[in-house]
Amino acid sequence: MLEHGGRLAQATARYGHALDAWLDLSTGVNPQSYPVPALQKDIWHRLPEAGKALLDAACHYYRVARLLPVAGSQAAIQALPRLRPASRVLVGAPAYAEHAYRWRRAGHEVIELPYAELDAALDSCDVMVVCNPNNPTGAMIAPEVLRAWAARLSERGGWLVADEAFADVEPQCSVADNFPGLIVLRSIGKFFGLAGLRLGFVIAEHSLLDALADEIGPWGVTEAAQIVGATALGDTAWHDAMRAQLRRDGSRLRELLNAHGIESSGCALFQWWREPRTEALAQHMAQRAIWVRKFTAGGIRLGLPFHEHDWTRLSRSLDEWQSLDI
């Protein structure tokens, strides 16, 4: 199993603060969840059937004609590599680690390349995977570049996989389209703050969606996910207000770090920086019950605090870190 953010039980076991004492900044999940409607108690009884309400709301939100709901984009990340014969796969690095892991596990040759080298390497691969915006760096590739890459790959039966898990705040950057060779992954988890709902979407050409649906199997998307998802995706007033709010909060986090001598990059939902003292800083924060995401290659990612006192807590912990003057 790969290491992931959000493992608070692990944090608690190691550092001993109570579970609810932790300020969890280890994920890029919006701390302000979409206000979930009340669910009827009988929704757990029957096997979930794919309903039209979710499909309609999602097609409208992502501005596409067709898509496949999945139990989180993770389900698609795991299944896609099983739909191709042995291929040469380029993964833009750094990236959400499950991409390279799952392609390798399925027997493909995987090469991880910095974003700046992807264009030159395109013709040497069958599949290219990019997170756009990138997780954790926040780097963006222009949509017209991605579309051109997909078209070139498609000519020889290749795929461009664009993981747009963090694209909701800047939707004009999305390349979501039912276009041959293009596979776009979207997620309800981050922007809507509903990571536990396990709902994501795949947007791709129709034949690939059919093959993927069969590979992923039946009943993955619960009725709760369908009801909550359809409501959240249809609530445009909430989308608009939340985009504005997250842009402000993202800038605030970047400025807070900057004020403590940290030059970060990222997107509205998180900031990241190369940190030479990764382990020491993560431990400093954990002793203060702040759970950050550390990357073994040397980096820290912080999600957004929500309450004012959480911003203060983070700020004070950064003050103390700076004053250590190691």
Added chain:
Amino acid sequence: MLEHGGRLAQATARYGHALDAWLDLSTGVNPQSYPVPALQKDIWHRLPEAGKALLDAACHYYRVARLLPVAGSQAAIQALPRLRPASRVLVGAPAYAEHAYRWRRAGHEVIELPYAELDAALDSCDVMVVCNPNNPTGAMIAPEVLRAWAARLSERGGWLVADEAFADVEPQCSVADNFPGLIVLRSIGKFFGLAGLRLGFVIAEHSLLDALADEIGPWGVTEAAQIVGATALGDTAWHDAMRAQLRRDGSRLRELLNAHGIESSGCALFQWWREPRTEALAQHMAQRAIWVRKFTAGGIRLGLPFHEHDWTRLSRSLDEWQSLDI
């Protein structure tokens, strides 16, 4: 995609009764769901972490030292074939169709054999798959036979997969054990009437559980499934009362069919029979808004009615079928 029971939206589209007018007998899901506790609204926010409460309750209920919670036993049915090199797989027939389908899809040689021929064929295969009790026939294989088969298969690195999705009413028939070569699948869906919760368990030797967890990937079991599952699995008073109730209801269904000239077999949660006029009978029932499960090889399966007026409705529809005297 394979055909499955429970597709009421399909039934409605074809026969035009309102969704809530249907009496759905097309699955073996207990119509009396476990009374689900109220869930907090914030359970959808965070990524689900594997909690100890569910593991403890499940290990106690299944009487094993260790198990792996999965998003319905379907998740394990799909993943297990990917954990073996090309193998020769015997599937006891008839059976829940996903077993043969998923083993074939993963590139294995699959042979479907009647239960009576399994013992003689054991030494010719690497993997044997049996549903115990069988779905849809209700046929049972004695636990000591299954354990002996697993031991023989294990000697040469083989597996016995026992799908015990319908074993809860007669738990003494279960072979659940962390024993090499033995893989037992259990489900919360049927006995607890919580098919929509997507919660099942795999019981097998520890190294196989580790490999399966990695193959299935993270976050499949939601926090809702963990909370509801832990409560349901720990409620022994409900288990005892429900076992008695389902035994009565299962007998009542068998006797009702018998009174209409139908010799059925099955278990407490469903009855099944070979039906020469499968399509005509299913249509007769559907016209009366009763949704049954038809098997293309020629058979009908009925789950349990719940309300007294549903029993009456089924009885009257069988009267009318009998009086057609085709």
